Amino acid sequence: MSEVKRYRGAPENEFFSGMVVKEEDYDAAVLVGTGYRDERDSLQLQLAAAVEQLAHLNNLRGFANSMIDICFEGGNADGGQIQEYGVNHGLLKPEVRSDRCEGACACAEYGFPTECFRRTPALTGAPDNASQKPAIQD
Secondary structure, three states, X not given: OOOEEEOOOOOOOOOOOOEEEOHHHHHHHHHHHHHHHXXXXXXXXXXHHHHHHHHHHHHHHHHHHHHXXXXXXXXXXXXXXXXXXXXXXXXXXXXXXXXXXXXXXXXXXXXXXXXXXXXXXXXXXXXXXXXXXXXXXX
């Protein structure tokens, strides 16, 4: 693509191989280009969100398959095993707490400090930096 140079008047005594356009045409082209860049940036954000959602879906699928495998093997899953699989598949995140969590959480029953299992964005649907709802411990 050739380079477009902006001139207020005709270039004087200058050799150049670019294309000369009127100032108002150049300004209009810049506005169109800015619109395309904005649209590109918006699409990139949408793509990143879709990739994140796909990763969360894969985590949920892995967890569900682990639970089904337990059923097919004739076993039962207890709370500790479910938490372990939740951590392994990125659905729960262990967090050491020195005080009670907000919301429904049984952390206080175990004394402090204690390990609390927090729901990740794969379960909450919230962005990674949002506060996370605690998983109820058994």
